[in-house]
Amino acid sequence: ERTKFGMPLLDINGIQVNFPFTPYACQVDYMSKVLTCLQKNQNGVLESPTGTGKTLSLLCASLAWQESRKAQVELNKQDGLATILSSSAIDTANFDRLKASLQVASGASWGSDEFFVPRIIYASRTHSQLSQAVQELKRTAYNSVKSSVIGSREQLCIHQQVQKLTNNAAKVHLCRAKVSARQCHFYNNIEDFKKKGDARKTMGNIVDIEDIVKFGHKTKTCPYYMARELKTDAEIVFMPYNYLLDSKSRKA
Incomplete structure (x- = not known):
């Protein structure tokens, strides 16, 4: 059939x-x-x-x-x-x-x-493997399911001051400080998206890291927090293994 x-x-x-x-x-x-x-x-x-x-x-x-x-x-x-x-x-x-x-x-x-x-969680070792899985999903009859992909600030943050830092812990600290003080306009724009409730409608159902980053540059919104916003209604979430194995990452 x-x-x-x-x-x-x-x-x-x-x-x-x-x-x-x-x-x-x-x-x-x-x-x-x-x-x-x-x-x-x-x-x-x-x-x-x-x-x-x-x-x-x-x-x-x-x-x-x-x-x-x-x-x-x-x-x-x-x-x-x-x-x-x-x-x-x-x-x-x-x-x-x-x-x-x-x-x-x-x-x-x-x-x-x-x-x-x-909710289905698809975990793999590298982000390139996750991207391949997302592309495979697009080929199927299930390409209308709501998805999200979780990544690190190193991959998703587009704030120039944060990206200039070479130490990952320093990136996390500076990002959180700017978000807390509302000094990151990329994050502030995410808040506007959340109020309107149109993050999913704007981004589409199936997205990968590259899609979210491109969208962030285009709309001046934070890809890192956009990915987490998309996760709230996702039916399938793609993420690296360490996000499942590390308790701090799971809580985040």
Whole structure:
């Protein structure tokens, strides 16, 4: 079966997976293992020889599962709302539940696993590998998902005074000082974007480091903080391994 875009539509582990071309057997097997881990909420250590399309397989499988999870959550929301609306008598407790259900129907989260769609974090060793993964994502049927890429000030900061420093710790210190004192107009412009709520609309859904830096130069906005702003609604986030392994980076 193929989608309207001419891409193969595969049924793997009960999940409909869009793939850019007819996959090899090893790619189907790899995606099946990824989906098994996701469906059972398990960790997995998978490997495949160089050149077998691991990145594409990992992206398509995980995003197909996320898409399926979104559909399930929507059904859960509708079921919960229908149950309450079918009640013949609505007392105060039911009325409160009704309000909560309407909030859910409009997109608010209940905060329970039944209504939770996990965000995908794609981690790699280098930013060049992350850029390659972003380019792979653009080739797929999942190229409308909201993404963000996380990088360091060394890669994303465009403030000349900060960039002149050679020590990374000094860059972090000066950046924070200027932001705190509101002496960085690039950061101040980010605040304007946040107030308008149009960061995602302006940047688009799929972006990499180069896209954010170019946008920063063009609009005089801080790429470093723009990346973090895009992260707030991202369905998939690309980042180096150290951002996951280092506790300070995770909190940031």
